[in-house]
Amino acid sequence: MNAPVRISPLFDVQAPLARNWTTRERMQVVARFGADEATKRASAGIGDLSFLHRTGVKGAGAAAWLNAQGIDTPAQPNSFLQMADGTLVARLGLTEYLIEDAPGGTRAAALMAQPPGERVYPVPRFDAALVLTGTQIPELLRQTCAFDFSTLAAPALVMTSMVGVGVTALTLDSADGPVVRLWCDGTWGGYLWLTLVEVAGDLGGGAVGVEA
Amino acid sequence: MKLMTCPVNGTRPVSEFVYWGEIRPMPDPDACSDDEWAAYVFNRNGAPGVKKEWWCHTPSNTWFIAERDTEKDFVLRTYLFGDDR
Incomplete structure (x- = not known):
């Protein structure tokens, strides 16, 4: 395997x-x-x-949906943050986010396995x-x-x-x-x-x- | 180097942008005359002056509107769609 x-x-x-x-x-x-x-x-x-595993989401409901999944989101467009487990969250536009796992991380895969919420659009990266x-x-x-x-x-x-x-x-x-x-x-x-x-x-x- | 100011990403070299033409409001195809519709479809305004144009910052795919004086090639202001005040 x-x-x-x-x-x-x-x-x-x-x-x-x-x-x-x-x-x-x-x-x-x-x-x-x-x-x-x-x-x-x-x-x-x-x-x-x-x-590294990564994924993206965009849409008006993206920030709230990510927060509900336990992912912090940067407050400003064109900014990023690193969560405690090393996951990188970058805000690429007003409503678009890139999530990249730390080595060994599983957050990106977990996000893609979820049904997207209302006004949330997955962006495969x-x-x-x-x-x-x-x-x-x-x-x-x-x-x-x-x-x-x-x-x-x-x-x-x-x-x-x-x-x-x-x-x-x-x-x-x-x-x-x-x-x-x-x-x-x-x-x-x-x-x-x-x-x-x-x-x-x-x-x-x-x-x-x-x-x- | 020519510069263009993206409302989200700031001032960048114009090579990062693409120009998508003048903003041309579409007349109501059911209500307008054939001449008005033909003018909308086939004619473009080539006269120099201040025009509203679509531009896109390609690395971030940010579409915005630039008001540009096409005679002097001077950008008066740029803003996102809906932010016209």
């Missing part, structure tokens, strides 16, 4: 570069791309978190989800995106266009420096990933696997 049954939207572009594979949340994901991933991660690492880490990330963002991330005080959620792809970006501060989460439509994910990896390569970074 532990065979991978999910496939990352980035599989086709990652397969030629991958060294080892592993399984996370029943999705086949790249464990390692190369030997020097710790260096890349500290400089400009591009990681794939598409294996098949995003490519990336994470950018390292000291060169501000430079990477400057080269790939017209939006000026330096005007944002992390943590912040912003929807913008990166190398021509519409993305939802979430900036976080961590002990290791800036961290940026990106979600984009899965069909664009390969192009976005390849482009970011190429730019990151010029900055001393590159693709990193989930075990790095």
